[in-house]
Amino acid sequence: MKSVRLWFKKSGLAIYISHLDMNRCMTRAVRRAGIPLWYTEGFNPHPYMTFLMPLPLGQTGLREPLDIRIEDDMSFDEIKSRLNSAMPEGIEIVDVCEPVKKPNEIAAAEYEIETVFLSEGEAEGFAAGASSVIEGGVLNAEKRSKRGIKTVNLCEMVRSFECEADGCSVRIRTILAAGNTVNLNAELLMNSLFAEFAAEPEKTSVNRTKLLCNDLSVFE
Amino acid sequence: MYPRQIEKFLPKVQKPGRYTGGELNSVVKDKSKVDIRYAFCFPDTYEIGMSHLGMKILYGLVNAREDAWCERVFAPWVDMEQVMRENGIPLYALESGDALTEFDILGFTMQYELSYTNVLNMLDLAGIPVRSRDRKELTPIVVAGGTCVCNGEPMAEFFDITLPGDGEEVTNELIDLLKEYKAKGASKQEFLEAAAQIKGVYVPSLYEVEYNDDCTVKSVTPTCGAPEKIEKRNVADLDSMYSPETFVVPFLEVVHDRTTVEIFRGCIRGCRFCQAGFLNRPIREKSPETVEKQCRAICDSTGYDEISLCSLSTSDYKGLEKLIRNMLPWTVEEKINIALPSLRADNFPKELMEQLNAVRRSGLTFAPEAGTQRLRDVINKNITENEVLSTARQAFSGGWTAVKLYFMIGLPTETEEDIQGIADLAQAVVDEYYKNENKPKGKSVAVNISVASLVPKPFTPFQWEPQDKPEVLIDKQNYLISCVKTRKVSVSRHVPWTSFLEGVFSRGDRRLADVIETAWRKGCRFDGWEEHLDREKWMQSFEECGIDPFFYTARKREYDEVLPWDHMDYGVTKSFLVRENQKAHKGETTACCREKCAGCGASKLNGGVCDEIRQTVV
Numbered sequence: 069m070k071s072v073r074l075w076f077k078k079s080g081l082a083i084y085i086s087h088l089d090m091n092r093c094m095t096r097a098v099r100r101a102g103i104p105l106w107y108t109e110g111f112n113p114h115p116y117m118t119f120l121m122p123l124p125l126g127q128t129g130l131r132e133p134l135d136i137r138i139e140d141d142m143s144f145d146e147i148k149s150r151l152n153s154a155m156p157e158g159i160e161i162v163d164v165c166e167p168v169k170k171p172n173e174i175a176a177a178e179y180e181i182e183t184v185f186l187s188e189g190e191a192e193g194f195a196a197g198a199s200s201v202i203e204g205g206v207l208n209a210e211k212r213s214k215r216g217i218k219t220v221n222l223c224e225m226v227r228s229f230e231c232e233a234d235g236c237s238v239r240i241r242t243i244l245a246a247g248n249t250v251n252l253n254a255e256l257l258m259n260s261l262f263a264e265f266a267a268e269p270e271k272t273s274v275n276r277t278k279l280l281c282n283d284l285s286v287f288e
Numbered sequence: 289m290y291p292r293q294i295e296k297f298l299p300k301v302q303k304p305g306r307y308t309g310g311e312l313n314s315v316v317k318d319k320s321k322v323d324i325r326y327a328f329c330f331p332d333t334y335e336i337g338m339s340h341l342g343m344k345i346l347y348g349l350v351n352a353r354e355d356a357w358c359e360r361v362f363a364p365w366v367d368m369e370q371v372m373r374e375n376g377i378p379l380y381a382l383e384s385g386d387a388l389t390e391f392d393i394l395g396f397t398m399q400y401e402l403s404y405t406n407v408l409n410m411l412d413l414a415g416i417p418v419r420s421r422d423r424k425e426l427t428p429i430v431v432a433g434g435t436c437v438c439n440g441e442p443m444a445e446f447f448d449i450t451l452p453g454d455g456e457e458v459t460n461e462l463i464d465l466l467k468e469y470k471a472k473g474a475s476k477q478e479f480l481e482a483a484a485q486i487k488g489v490y491v492p493s494l495y496e497v498e499y500n501d502d503c504t505v506k507s508v509t510p511t512c513g514a515p516e517k518i519e520k521r522n523v524a525d526l527d528s529m530y531s532p533e534t535f536v537v538p539f540l541e542v543v544h545d546r547t548t549v550e551i552f553r554g555c556i557r558g559c560r561f562c563q564a565g566f567l568n569r570p571i572r573e574k575s576p577e578t579v580e581k582q583c584r585a586i587c588d589s590t591g592y593d594e595i596s597l598c599s600l601s602t603s604d605y606k607g608l609e610k611l612i613r614n615m616l617p618w619t620v621e622e623k624i625n626i627a628l629p630s631l632r633a634d635n636f637p638k639e640l641m642e643q644l645n646a647v648r649r650s651g652l653t654f655a656p657e658a659g660t661q662r663l664r665d666v667i668n669k670n671i672t673e674n675e676v677l678s679t680a681r682q683a684f685s686g687g688w689t690a691v692k693l694y695f696m697i698g699l700p701t702e703t704e705e706d707i708q709g710i711a712d713l714a715q716a717v718v719d720e721y722y723k724n725e726n727k728p729k730g731k732s733v734a735v736n737i738s739v740a741s742l743v744p745k746p747f748t749p750f751q752w753e754p755q756d757k758p759e760v761l762i763d764k765q766n767y768l769i770s771c772v773k774t775r776k777v778s779v780s781r782h783v784p785w786t787s788f789l790e791g792v793f794s795r796g797d798r799r800l801a802d803v804i805e806t807a808w809r810k811g812c813r814f815d816g817w818e819e820h821l822d823r824e825k826w827m828q829s830f831e832e833c834g835i836d837p838f839f840y841t842a843r844k845r846e847y848d849e850v851l852p853w854d855h856m857d858y859g860v861t862k863s864f865l866v867r868e869n870q871k872a873h874k875g876e877t878t879a880c881c882r883e884k885c886a887g888c889g890a891s892k893l894n895g896g897v898c899d900e901i902r903q904t905v906v
Contacts, residue, residue: 081289081310084298085539089305093539096312096591099622107623126299154591156312156537271296 082158106137168288175282177246195233225252306334309382331406339544348532359383379413388414398436401793402816439853444492445801453520488521533585546594555600556881563745569890570898576607655694659709698756711771749868758784797852859890
């Protein structure tokens, strides 16, 4: 038995696959690819497969990690090419490696977000407003957790935030807390900012570019 | 690929994966290179439609042709419908994202009467007139197949064509004909008249229906050279019949998400309430070799880890043991689970059963259908209490602790004693558990009784029988619950109002078209979903159209009454059904086809051959 870390890109149509559905989708892809998956032992054997940092529905992920266990040895190149020939549209394996860091070392994620408004004025106004709110350090929002709904200050979970208007669009590059203990969904941040300025954008696309450790080094 | 204008709404609806397409193995073609575009329309949600084997068969079959492209369309859920209506987005097919108006054939599959309003809603969402006569152009032609079209009369005003029987051959013939008529610029009427000449094609608009003063049908007269009787299509050889070797693999979790391969068509049992058992005669089997080959191909191309061998009564498949023995080695190796729905455990080798359960253990269900032997004889469910108990005993000794029992209420000749019998049988199963010496310590047994209500259906021996009114069924359900004395037995029941509507439409006639359209305009859709069935709106619609719904359900019909579906020919003769009805009332059973041919008449569809009698009637 051997642990393997797969890195995949999820984009296009595939962003509408929910996390639960991803699980099934990847299991089948691995089966179609003929990769010798290791199954758990017990009454209901199932393949060992863990998404380290589930990607919310509707967001693009450029480099998302998935750990699997395989029974026999198979080269990383072979795994990658077999999987890519079995993947549905929108999901691509970009890298296969040995797990380097432990899943609980994930502490942050970097995002590129684009929001499109109907006019340039709205875009400029929102960009200026959003930057000043984050700089000001207070943006309260209700966050659902297992212990119920509580109000939290989202700014405490924002590690960096750059925002600029470009025509009718606003482009944001930001690093947000991610992981098991503190986690901020980029969608929640954006919706809270929209609510703050009563902004009604046409469309927002969220792209998670990479996962980071606490010292902001890249998670591998 | 969905239309671009829908993208910004996708994050706002439930399960956007229903509307995006792009699943593995979905077929995308160049539309400029095909002659016929076929939209396979399933009048319910994506999750239900994607579980339907018929769709997978026809999708593969049409797409195997170079000159045609088949795409999938499902009924959008209410939240998506609202988005589409508010933003003027027409209903589109998942592969191309093109609106239904760009298609040549819209093929609906009608599995369930309560999806009728969804058909109207889907046409309307695409901006297509719902009534056949208001669609003047040749295309799109609106076609329907599936179980419900054995009595297509309530929907006769809406469909241009219905296809009773097996769809594999007739679909190709219809496509060929439309291609020819489209090329020569023919009118819709010319095409319909020509189509009516194909065996197994029913063009409702070519038939005139007259009624008696008491609203029963007086006569059905064909016009324009259409045949007097429409004989259902029957595929003779399942081994050479088209069967898909790959399935579209959904991202969403759908109801049945697995490899499904049919092992035979028809049923030898002759249970008198069961419409499928009569509509699909004669028996035709697929060889174990073909089944295995198809299972393997689908598993390889989809990555599914479960296979369901599908038929009306799995244990009656002659090649079952051989098939399972051949399949076990590779399925166990690849961790693939084999599911055998409707298996009778009593005549299946125990050792094979154990091996089957080695991968993943499934639930245990029995369908005694009625609580007493007398009533089981009336419905010809040839299963005894002893058989139920001995199977339960076997299961409990094998470690099972939960059992599901299926029953029906509202059966002809039913009395309180029969309902009491349901509770008694469940109790006997509970007792069987405690007789087992090796039962797991500290574990209780759970027996779940599921009670459905009988809906008498066309082409069954009960087609003349009155259906219990909803209030009566509720009383019977309550009586059953009062008879259950232990918490080890739980009862799940259905809302009898769905059975009531189902009853109206299954034995309805053309006068119901206005009711269906009225109810749909009032907002009725997804009537098969309890939370959506709006009883008030339906009752208002009946009243506004001057139709008494109980005329269709609560009335006992005479043998000599002209039934609205009498011009359809499913092979099974009316005299056979009369005989079976009379025997039911006398509590006499009919042996299964394997023991003795009951002379149902269906073998004539197959050139006199039935895989059970294997003889040619000259």
